[in-house]
Amino acid sequence: MCDTGCAGNAGRPNMAPVYPKAGRYPDYARLVDRNRAQVDRRVFVDEGVYQAELQQIFARSWLFLAHESQIPNPGDFIRTSMGEDDVIVVRQRDRTVRAFLNSCPHRGNRVCMVDAGSKARGFICNYHGWSFGIDGGLRGTDGKVYEKDETFEKAQIGLTPVAQVDSYKGLIFGTFDPNAPSLLEFFGPFTFYLDIMLDNDEGGTEFIGGAIKSEIDCNWKFPAENFVGDILHAFWTHQSGAQAILGGGVDLGKRYDELAFQASVYGHGIETNLDKVGNTRTLGYPELVDYVFDLSERARDRLGDLRSRAIGAISSCTIFPNFSFLPGQNTFRVWHPRGPGKIELVVWTLVNKNAPDHIKELYRKGVMMTFSPGGVFEMDDGENWEYSTRVNQGFVTRQQPLHYALGLQSADLDRDLPGHIHKGSLNDANQRLFYTRWAEFMEHDNWTDLQNGETAPPQKTASAAE
Amino acid sequence: MIIEICDSAAIPEGEIRRFEPEGFAPIAVARHEGRLYVFPDRCPHADESLAEGWLEDGRVVCGVHFAEFELDTGKVHNPPVGCPNLSFFRCEDRDGKVFATLTGGPEYV
Numbered sequence: 001m002c003d004t005g006c007a008g009n010a011g012r013p014n015m016a017p018v019y020p021k022a023g024r025y026p027d028y029a030r031l032v033d034r035n036r037a038q039v040d041r042r043v044f045v046d047e048g049v050y051q052a053e054l055q056q057i058f059a060r061s062w063l064f065l066a067h068e069s070q071i072p073n074p075g076d077f078i079r080t081s082m083g084e085d086d087v088i089v090v091r092q093r094d095r096t097v098r099a100f101l102n103s104c105p106h107r108g109n110r111v112c113m114v115d116a117g118s119k120a121r122g123f124i125c126n127y128h129g130w131s132f133g134i135d136g137g138l139r140g141t142d143g144k145v146y147e148k149d150e151t152f153e154k155a156q157i158g159l160t161p162v163a164q165v166d167s168y169k170g171l172i173f174g175t176f177d178p179n180a181p182s183l184l185e186f187f188g189p190f191t192f193y194l195d196i197m198l199d200n201d202e203g204g205t206e207f208i209g210g211a212i213k214s215e216i217d218c219n220w221k222f223p224a225e226n227f228v229g230d231i232l233h234a235f236w237t238h239q240s241g242a243q244a245i246l247g248g249g250v251d252l253g254k255r256y257d258e259l260a261f262q263a264s265v266y267g268h269g270i271e272t273n274l275d276k277v278g279n280t281r282t283l284g285y286p287e288l289v290d291y292v293f294d295l296s297e298r299a300r301d302r303l304g305d306l307r308s309r310a311i312g313a314i315s316s317c318t319i320f321p322n323f324s325f326l327p328g329q330n331t332f333r334v335w336h337p338r339g340p341g342k343i344e345l346v347v348w349t350l351v352n353k354n355a356p357d358h359i360k361e362l363y364r365k366g367v368m369m370t371f372s373p374g375g376v377f378e379m380d381d382g383e384n385w386e387y388s389t390r391v392n393q394g395f396v397t398r399q400q401p402l403h404y405a406l407g408l409q410s411a412d413l414d415r416d417l418p419g420h421i422h423k424g425s426l427n428d429a430n431q432r433l434f435y436t437r438w439a440e441f442m443e444h445d446n447w448t449d450l451q452n453g454e455t456a457p458p459q460k461t462a463s464a465a466e
Numbered sequence: 467m468i469i470e471i472c473d474s475a476a477i478p479e480g481e482i483r484r485f486e487p488e489g490f491a492p493i494a495v496a497r498h499e500g501r502l503y504v505f506p507d508r509c510p511h512a513d514e515s516l517a518e519g520w521l522e523d524g525r526v527v528c529g530v531h532f533a534e535f536e537l538d539t540g541k542v543h544n545p546p547v548g549c550p551n552l553s554f555f556r557c558e559d560r561d562g563k564v565f566a567t568l569t570g571g572p573e574y575v
Contacts, residue, residue, distance in 0.1 A: 121532050129546070131530045140514040140530030142546070147513055 012151060015105055017160040019178055020059055022445040025052045029443035032435045034454075037405035037428070039435050041398040044219040044389050050340040056441045057321050058083025062166075062173040062186045064323035064334055065089045065099055067348065069170065069206035075119040075134055079112055081336045081344070082174065087162060088112050089172065090120065090134045097167070099174045100136045100159035104128075111159065115211075123159075132159050169198040170205050181447055188457050189418030190265040193317065196272075196307045197327050200299040203354040207332070209364040212347045214373040218385035220322055220337040221438070223345070226381065227316045227324035228269035229262050229430025232406070234314075237384060241376035245284045245369075252314060252425075253278060259309075261412060262430045265419035265457050267437025269430035272315035272327070279328025280312035282377070283366030291359050292328070295352075306417075314425070320437050325350070330363050331371040341389050347372060404428045404435070419457050471495060471557075471564040477502065482526065484517035490568045493555065496537070498524055503537050504557040504566040510542075511549035526552065 028049055031040035043049055063082045066089045070078055077090035079102060086102040088111075102110050104125040111123040111132060122139060124131045129142025136159040146152045162174040166183040168191065173183050180186065187194065198205055216223075226233065234242070234250050242250045252260065253275030260273040280292045292312035299308040312328035325332040330351060336344040349367045351360045370377045392398040407427035415421050422429035437455045444450045471485055472495065482496040484507045494507040494517040507517050509528045519529035525543065526535045534543040535552035542551050553572035558565045 121527065122529070124531060129531065133529065139518070140512060142512060142531070144513050 012153065015153075015157045019163055019176055020055060022056055022060055022177075023052075024445045025056065025442040028052055029439040031442075032439040034432070034436060034439075036401075037403070037408060037432060038401050039404055041392045041400065041402060043435075043438070044221065045340050045392040045398060047340060050337070052442060053337070054083050057438070058085075058337070060175065060177040060180060060441070061321055062164075062175045062180065062183050063321075064319065065162075065165070065172045065174045066097075067170055067205070067207040067332075067350070068097075068167060068172060069353075070116070071097065073119065075121065076117070077112070077120050077134070078116040079114065080334075080346070082162070082176065083337060085176070086110060087174070088123065088159070089165075089174075092135060097165055097172055098136065099162035099165050100132075101162075103160070104130050104132075105138075105157055105159070106130050136161055168194065171198065179447060181451060185451065186266070187268065187319075188265045190263075190268045190270075190319075192307075192418045193263060193270045194319075195303065196270075196310045197317075197325065197330075197350065200295060200303060200308070200311050201352040201354055203352065205350050206353050207348040208351055208360055209349050209368075212368070212372045214345050214347075214378075215338070216343050216345055216382045216385060217341055218343060218382070218389040219340055220335045220343045221434075222385040222388050223335045223343065223381070224318050224320075224322050224324060225431045225434050226385070227326070228264075228267075228318035228320075228434045229271040229316070229425070229427065231271055231273075231314060231316065231425045232427075233381075233384070237380045238377050241370075241380055242282060244376060245282055250282075250314070251275075251278065257424070260423075260425040261415065261417070262422045262425055262427050263417060263419045264422075264430045264433040264455065266451070266455050267320035267434050267440075268318065269434060270315060270317040271425040271427070271430055272310045273313045273425055274306065274309035275313045276309050277312040277328065278314035279326055283329060283363070283370060285362045285366055288359065288362050288366065291355070318434065320434065326371070329367060329371060331367050333371075404432055420455075467569050468556075468558070468565050468567050471504070471566050474502075474559050474562045474564055477564065480521050482517045482519065482521060484515065487568065493566070493568070494526075495557075495564060495566075496521060496526065498537050501537075502557050502559045502564060504555040504564070505540075505552055506555075506572055509533065509549070510552060511546050516552075 031043050066078050071091040074091050074093045079088055087099050088102045089099045102112050104111050109125050109127040111125045122133045131139045133139050138154050138157040163176050163178040165174045253273050262271040276296050277289045277292050280288050296308045296311050315327045318324040322335045332350050333347045338344050349364050351363050407429050410422045412421040412423045433455055440453045477495050477497045479497050482494050486492045492507040494505055496503045507515050514530040519527045524537050531546045533545045533549050540552040555572050556567040
């Protein structure tokens with residue numbers, strides 16, 4: 001810097017945003033062993049693996065940012081994370097949504113300290129008073145110093161924009177990768193399953209009742225894989241909680257063998273029964289069960305028989321990598337990574353805008369009783385995930401194999417549904433595909449390979465091979 | 467000396483426009499509830515353009531540090547440290563034209 005800078009001949013700074021390039025980590029990709037249905041425990045504790053995840057997965061994937069209903073008006077904003085990157089999501093004066101890194105390009109300080117707000121005029125850095133509009137552009141600085149510096153090029157400076165922002169039926173996502181395929185391509189035909197929650201009624205959806213944040217000392221992949229397809233744990237982990245609320249155990253419904261399935265596309269996964277109200281019942285309010293029975297009937301025209309039976313059913317879903325929800329219980333959440341051994345969990349409650357107010361209120365209360373830090377089911381899960389992570393600090397322990405092999409012969413090739421379909425929801429199939437997707441992100445530095453690997457929807461693979 | 471700034475119609479209700487009259491520093495012209503206001507297009511704090519800010523509840527809001535100046539009195543609210551009040555030029559809305567007295571500088575109302 002001083003070679004030229006101190007002589008007064010320094011080149012002008014290049015303040016253009018930097019979007020990091022992906023690399024290739026084949027050694028990490030091999031930590032997922034598809035042939036033996038095993039996952040190497042180092043993926044849960046290794047710092048090198050974790051840094052590669054931030055680069056390969058969180059700097060490239062479309063990540064959940066906000067629900068449209070959280071920022072209805074120009075200047076409304078929320079602060080969230082993409083991986084470990086602090087991000088401001090703000091509604092623009094033209095009603096579009098943009099997102100920016102929450103870091104001043106001067107000395108890097110945060111420019112927004114609060115979690116959310118409405119009608120923001122802009123964001124002013126607390127350090128030297130650099131001021132940014134809600135469009136991210138630098139409006140001015142403090143005092144009359146920079147304005148007198150002839151080399152200062154204000155127009156070149158701004159908050160780094162999230163490269164792409166788009167929304168799907170009320171949910172806003174963003175990616176740091178300018179070359180990432182569209183949000184719809186990232187989902188692929190998995191939107192078929194998202195619509196079970198996002199499009200089961202006229203008028204769309206909204207988040208109600210604010211957000212609940214908590215920390216859990218676990219690797220982010222444990223909760224993500226749990227929601228992608230692990231209803232199995234409910235019969236052991238949640239049995240006492242279910243007993244307390246339902247007066248009995250979890251019941252998969254009479255036609256489980258015939259109807260339940262797992263579906264996976266690009267690592268996104270849903271496991272569901274078709275019992276209509278099994279999840280809703282656990283919130284403990286009979287009125288909600290009646291509401292979902294009615295909704296299920298009405299939704300038949302929009303969604304067809306199969307999906308209308310899944311609205312409140314025993315089911316769970318993860319959008320790769322770290323956004324999950326439970327149909328029926330209506331809890332939506334992001335597992336933000338905070339190092340290999342910690343997550344920050346943010347939880348919201350989603351309802352149909354057209355639902356009666358007292359129904360919305362019951363959802364809000366029901367979700368807080370079950371899936372908040374003090375909720376009976378969240379408490380059960382957190383402890384399991386913490387010890388599943390922490391034990392791997394043991395040098396010998398982390399050399400030991402893990403078993404992901406339930407349902408190896410369960411592929412359902414007959415059922416005409418989008419994605420990789422496996423029979424039954426008691427199955428490790430979606431979890432295997434989640435880790436396969438994880439390995440694809442470690443392996444590939446380009447989206448052509450990423451979108452045409454093993455996790456791609458089967459019909460697409462077939463047409464690509466022709 | 468009073469000079470012509472622009473057509474009156476060039477200043478819509480609730481808007482601020484910037485003008486650069488020959489021989490004077492840039493000025494801002496705003497309209498609130500029908501009435502015109504003319505003031506230096508330079509915030510008293512950091513020399514930033516007030517025309518790039520906006521009107522809100524009868525106040526000029528500076529777009530840089532969000533100081534608010536009352537249109538009637540120039541009194542500053544929410545000021546960054548050391549930010550004085552805003553002063554205005556005498557102006558008239560006459561025969562479809564905006565006129566202002568720029569010589570002698572703005573006056574604190």
